[in-house]
Amino acid sequence: MTETEADTCRRYVVPALQLAGWDTDPHSIAEQRGITHGRIVPVGRGFLRKPPKRVDFLLRYRRDFPLAVVEAKARYKSAADAVQQARQYAEMLGLKFAYATNGPEIIEIDYFTGAETPRTSYPTPAELWSRYRAGAGLADDAAADRLLAPFNHGVNKDERYYQQSAINRIVEAILQGQRRMLVTLATGTGKTTVAFQVCWKLWNSRWNRDGAHRRPKILYLADRNVLVDQPKDGIFAAFGDARCKIESGEVVMGREIYFAIYQALAEDSSREGLFRAYPPDFFDLIIVDECHRGSARDDSSWRTILEHFSPAIQLGMTATPLREDNRDSYRYFGNPIYQYSLRQGIDDGFLAPYRVHRVVTEWDAAGWRPSQGDLDRYGREIPDGEYRTQDFERVIALRARTQAIAKHLDGFLRKTDRYAKTIIFCVDQEHASEMRQALAVLNRDMVAQHPDYICRVTADEGDIGRGHLSRFQDVETRTPTILTTSQLLTTGVDAPTCKNVVLARIVGSMSEFKQIIGRGTRVRDDYGKLWFNIIDYTGSATRLFADPAFDGEPARLTEEELNEAGDTVTETEILVEGAEEEPEPGEGEILEPPGEERRKFYFDGGQVAVAAHLVYELDPSGAQLRVVRYTEYAAESVRSLYPTSRALRAAWMDAAQRSAIVQRLAERGISFEQLAEAAQQPEADPFDLLCHLAFNAPLRTRRERAQQLRTRQPDIFTRFGPEGRAILEELLEKYAAHGEAEFVLPDVLKVPPISNHGQVADIIRLFGGADQLRAAVAELQEQLYVA
Known part of the structure; x- marks a missing residue:
């Protein structure tokens, strides 16, 4: 009963693994391998991390290709006691073999056969690799060698366990001849890293569809420049001159890693598609990033591009699980070969939890109706009717509502952090401009110091907007701090230190919603970014959180009521457990229609206040929403x-x-x-x-409890003499005034009034020694809670 798991590992498991040959490569055995970061849990106004999950031993055939886990229990337990934990970790890591042991006993779990088999020793690396190949159908030696091709460790120190699993699963499926694949990875979990390492393994192992001795030609395809420029100029820079971007109508044939947006390749009534300049079998692999955004739809003009290159293996990548609004993607690419959800990312501590603030203006709560004869800013009579949230900034633009939202958000930032990076999603580019102006007026002091404190980033800004965005994404810069946008930043924008995601427009679909909140899910411990706020002025977040298909509950819900001036009147806190718009050609913005006819009315009068502010918070236990x-x-x-x-x-x-x-x-x-x-x-x-x-x-109260102790045990203070008694009395008074933190030794001895009795050593001598002082304080605390 005195032996521990550590004893089992040291005395039995390590020697047995070495005997089986697992110590021939320095990367073969990873002992006490951490596989998660530990869930971030909100505690009051701060956060803590739960302990990370660790496997006792991870057995790797190559550094980047694990084969099995070993879970150990103390010698006095049975190997069967470790089976469930071994299974849990093997399934998390996507492994086909697991071992449970108490030292002498070993149980092997084989996921190919489903068998649990007692063993007297561990298999050798060669034996286990051979069994894996047989189970996975990798009879071809060249294919097996390509699967073992190393990752590029110069760009990433260590892939997370789910990234490693996804990379190896994708490469294995390609080597097995699967033509279309789908991978679902939550926003912020590193789809670009996965795509890069897949390309790196295939490129370096000279895989291609026809088996020739050449490197593959790979196309990385998306619908926005930011989605291809960031990877091309970032992590994919490791490919050097093998990269190129297809743009400006130029046909490039002599490279190997190509990047393009659909719009650069597509055809329309005025031009033939540039994609037709490339033979159908030109590419070996096409990676479609954010594939849920329309390319797989039967009626999509972009679908023609994928059909033209149908000989290529096509890999779709998305952050959105199967729903009605992305069913076409699943129909085209098939069911995901690997999935990692928002809930898993939060549970593992790789993604930030978030607090959701639902803020309701009076006009959003009750609707807005014009008075008879009301004219908009252009002198047009506003049609009579009751306008609701879905109409605001689409049918009727209400300046007072925009200003109330801006004032509330400004107050929120002043109470929390005025330099907290914030993205505000507005209805359209015009609304984004109005919101920027309203916030600039409220933040004249900040704008005077930093002219780029608040910026609009939409399609109209072009390179200027991209410059603002680039500085916003830089973790080292404080400004721009607030960006207003409409559609441009919903997808593929990596902003690691973004702490506030603001919804000033209705989000119609779960797919878009997950993309938007993904702007804040990155974790940066080194910059204090462990969580973020979703501030919802339209009800989109709370409505979509209630959807049973949502897999990442909010951390906290607060409800805040505003008066006519936009000031908070009341705030209530509640703990909670447990039709997508098509982008326009180019950058995904909703653009103004041509001509002078305005598509909405503009009302600049009236007053509106915030009527309610709710805050939702995720139950740290991971239970269902309630x-x-x-x-x-x-x-x-x-x-x-x-x-x-x-x-x-x-x-x-x-x-x-x-x-x-x-x-x-x-x-x-x-x-x-x-x-x-x-x-x-x-x-x-x-x-x-x-x-x-x-x-x-x-x-x-604390004071009542302290007085009760004085009455019940009057002699508790007398045994250490007058001065010792005075010190204990002062400790008790500190507790009554400030709480149990005042019992911390020796810190409390260094502050008045106790420090007036002398140095720490002098005070200790009054009690006959440090142990006696600690015992006296412990007894004092214990007696406080006797009754």
């Missing part, structure tokens, strides 16, 4: 740990167990500071607050 008050959620969490107040008290009296309780509640997202604020009980002792909320016990 709406509960923060205090109710905390009460349920306490009862799940301790069924009675007596059980909670017994644990709370012990300092070590008390720390464990605080940690376990923190991992569930519960902060005592925030809980006291939500319950409007700032003076309550944390223990009493928990008992009151969870078990309806009487609520006492």
Whole structure:
């Protein structure tokens, strides 16, 4: 019973693996390999990370090609006790072999055959690789060698486990002759990295469709310049002069890695498609990024391009799971050969959780109706009718609403961080311009310091807008801080430090919604970017979060009510568990129609206030979506740990167990500071607050508990002499005023009034030594909670 898992690994597993030949390559055995980063959990106004998941041993045939996991238990347990964990990790990593052991006993799990088999030793690397080839149907030696081609480790230090799985799964499918493939990876999880490494392995191993001794010709295809320029000039720069971009009507034949947008290749009534200048069998592989955006539709003009190059293997990449609005992509490319969802990314700690703020103006809540004879800014009479959120900025532009939204957002940034990078999605380019102007007026001080503090980035800005965007994406720059846009930034814009995603327009589809919120899902620990806000002025986020198909719940919901001036009147916090617009040719913006006829009315009068502000937060336990008050959620969490107040008290009296309780509640997202604020009980002792909320016990303040101790145990302070008694009295008073943080030794001894008794060493001598002082303070804390 004294042996641990570490003993099993050291005394049994490592020698057995070495005997089987797994130590011949320095990369063969990865011990205590971390595979996740640990989920980010909101705690009060801060966050913590849960411990990452680790496998005991990862067995790799090559550095970039793992074959199996080994999970160990202590010697006194059985190997069967490790089976479920071994299976869990093998399935996460997409491996076909797993081993469970307690040292002498070994159980092999073979996913090709479905068998669990006792063994007396581990297979050799060559044996396991041979079995993998047989199970995967890789009889051809050349194909097997290409699958083992190394990644490029100069551009990425280490691929995440799901990226490695996706890369190897794609290459294996290509080598097996699969013609069309689909990979679904949530926004922010590195689709570009996956695409690059697939190309790198195939290019360096000289794979091509006809088996000739040449490198493959690969086309990277998307619908926006930013989606091809970023990878071409970024990670794909490793290909050097093998790259080129097809543009400006120029036909280039002598390169190997091509980039293009559909619009550069497509045909229309005035021109023949440039794609016809290339033979149908010119490309070996076509990678279609953001393939859900229309190229696979039967009636899409872009579909002709894919059909022309039908001899090529075609790989579709998307961030959107199967839904009605992207069914064509799945029909064309087939079911995904690999998927990694937003929920998985948040659970693993690779993606940032988020708080959703639902803000409702009075006109969005009740509708807006013009008064008789109201004229717009161009002197046109506004048709009578009741206009709703879906009409705002499309049928009727309401300047007062735009200004109310701008004022609320400005107040939000002033309360949080005025340099927090923010993207505002507006209805169209004109709306984006109005929003930029309204915010600029409210932020004259910032604009005076930084002329590019607020910028519009739409198709109209061209290179200027792309310059703003490039600086916004740079983690080292503070400005531009706020970008207003409409459609241009919904897809493929990597902004690692974006902390606020603002919806000032209705988002019609789940596909687009996931793309938009993906602007904030990147995590950058080194820049303090662990979470982000979604500020929703149209109800899109809360409506789509309620969709059962959504797989990444919000972290917090707040509801804020605004008055006519745009000021917050009330704010309520609730804890929550658990038709896409086609881009126009070029850059995906909704452009103004030609001619002088305006497509909407512009009303510049009236006053509007924010009527409500809700905040949603993701339940850290990962349960299903539900709406509960923060205090109710905390009460349920306490009862799940301790069924009675007596059980909670017994644990709370012990300092070590008390720390464990605080940690376990923190991992569930519960902060005592925030809980006291939500319950409007700032003076309550944390223990009493928990008992009151969870078990309806009487609520006492810290001062009442301190006074009760003085009355019940008057002699607790007398045994250490007058000065020692005075120090303990002062400690108790500090607790009554500020809480248990005042019991931290030796820090509390260094501040008045206790520091007035002398240096730390002098105070320790008053109690007869450090151990005696610690014991006295521990007893003081324990006695506080006796009754």
